[in-house]
Amino acid sequence: MLRHLIEPGDFSKEDYEILFGLADRIVENPEKFGNVCNGKLLASLFFEPSTRTRLSFESAMYRLGGNVVGFADAKVSSTAKGESLTDTLRTVENYCDIAAMRHPKEGAALLCSKKMTKMPIINAGDGGHQHPTQTLTDLMTIRHYKGKFENLTIGLCGDLMFGRTIHSLMRQMARYDGVNFVFISPEELKMPRQFKDEIDSSRYTETDDLKTAIKDLDILYMSRVQRERFVSEEEYLRLKDFFILDNDKMKNAREDMIVLHPLPRVNEIATEVDSDKRAVYFEQAKFGMYIRMALIMFLLGLEA
Known part of the structure; x- marks a missing residue:
C-alpha cells in the first residue's frame, strides 16, 4: 500500500517505534545500510529555500546507496512557466521512486499526495503548517x-x-x-x-x-x-x-x-x-539524517 508522510498524525505510535528502532540500527552500523537503496531515486523538490532539511534528505539517500535528482529553487521548475504543481509531481513520479517536497503553501504536499499512484511523498515543510x-x-x-x-x-x-x-x-x-x-x-x-x-x-x-x-x-x-x-x-x-x-x-x-x-x-x-x-x-541535526534514512526505507518497504 502506498503511504505518504504529510503530517505527524499519518503514522501511529507503533510506526514511530519501528522507525526509531530502524534508525538506532543505522546509527550502530551505518555500513550495513550502504546499498539498501541501490538503483532508487529520490526527487528533492524544494520550492522554498532550505539548507539543513534538503541536505539531510540528500545525504540520507546517498548514504543508503541511492541517488538524488531535483532542484533547490522554484524558479528552475516548470511551475515557473505556469505548470500546475500536481502536473509537475505526476511527471516526476515517472522518473523517481520517492519524493521529498518543500513548498511555501500550506496543503501543497497533501494535494500532490492525492494524485500519486506509486511514488511516496514526504512533506519537507509546507508554509507555516507542518514539518513532520x-x-x-x-x-x-x-x-x-x-x-x-x-x-x-x-x-x-x-x-x-x-x-x-x-x-x-x-x-x-x-x-x-x-x-x-x-x-x-x-x-x-x-x-x-x-x-x-x-x-x-x-x-x-x-x-x-x-x-x-x-x-x-x-x-x-x-x-x-x-x-x-x-x-x-x-x-x-x-x-x-x-x-x-x-x-x-x-x-x-x-x-x-x-x-x-x-x-x-x-x-x-x-x-x-x-x-x-x-x-x-x-x-x-545529526539525528535528522539518520531518521530520514529510516523513513526512506520505511516508505519504500526496504530492509537491510
Missing part, C-alpha cells in the same frame, strides 16, 4: 536523551504563531500521556487557537517570561522569529529579539533539561550556550 520530518528528528532526539516520551514538560519558545516545527511537535507529543506544554512567546506570536483547541486546557500554560518558566521544564524547544513570515519588516525587527536564551537564563534550568532547536539559529540562542552540555541542537 523535523518532528521525527525532534522525537528521536528526545528519545535519545530522555529515554521516553511520557510525563514530560516541554517549553515551546519564540515564534509559536508561524512555527511549523513547533506545531508539528506539539501535535505529536500531545499523543503521549502526562505531557504538558508551556507556551512562551510575545503576545503577537502566541500559539494559534486552532492548535490549543486540540489539547485539554489543563495541559498547557502561556507566558512571556522565559527566565521564570525555564525552571520547570524537561525540554526547552527554541525557535527563531522568521523574517519570511512577516509582511512588515518593522514588525519583524520589533519582535525578533524578544527572547534570547543565554547563560544567565540557563542557570535557572534543571541539570537534566535539554535545549532543542530546529535551526537555523539567528540570535535567539547566544553562542555562549553552545558549550553547555544541555544544548543538544547540533546533535539533533
Whole structure:
C-alpha cells in the first residue's frame, strides 16, 4: 500500500517505534545500510529555500546507496512557466521512486499526495503548517536523551504563531500521556487557537517570561522569529529579539533539561550556550539524517 508522510498524525505510535528502532540500527552500523537503496531515486523538490532539511534528505539517500535528482529553487521548475504543481509531481513520479517536497503553501504536499499512484511523498515543510520530518528528528532526539516520551514538560519558545516545527511537535507529543506544554512567546506570536483547541486546557500554560518558566521544564524547544513570515519588516525587527536564551537564563534550568532547536539559529540562542552540555541542537541535526534514512526505507518497504 502506498503511504505518504504529510503530517505527524499519518503514522501511529507503533510506526514511530519501528522507525526509531530502524534508525538506532543505522546509527550502530551505518555500513550495513550502504546499498539498501541501490538503483532508487529520490526527487528533492524544494520550492522554498532550505539548507539543513534538503541536505539531510540528500545525504540520507546517498548514504543508503541511492541517488538524488531535483532542484533547490522554484524558479528552475516548470511551475515557473505556469505548470500546475500536481502536473509537475505526476511527471516526476515517472522518473523517481520517492519524493521529498518543500513548498511555501500550506496543503501543497497533501494535494500532490492525492494524485500519486506509486511514488511516496514526504512533506519537507509546507508554509507555516507542518514539518513532520523535523518532528521525527525532534522525537528521536528526545528519545535519545530522555529515554521516553511520557510525563514530560516541554517549553515551546519564540515564534509559536508561524512555527511549523513547533506545531508539528506539539501535535505529536500531545499523543503521549502526562505531557504538558508551556507556551512562551510575545503576545503577537502566541500559539494559534486552532492548535490549543486540540489539547485539554489543563495541559498547557502561556507566558512571556522565559527566565521564570525555564525552571520547570524537561525540554526547552527554541525557535527563531522568521523574517519570511512577516509582511512588515518593522514588525519583524520589533519582535525578533524578544527572547534570547543565554547563560544567565540557563542557570535557572534543571541539570537534566535539554535545549532543542530546529535551526537555523539567528540570535535567539547566544553562542555562549553552545558549550553547555544541555544544548543538544547540533546533535539533533545529526539525528535528522539518520531518521530520514529510516523513513526512506520505511516508505519504500526496504530492509537491510
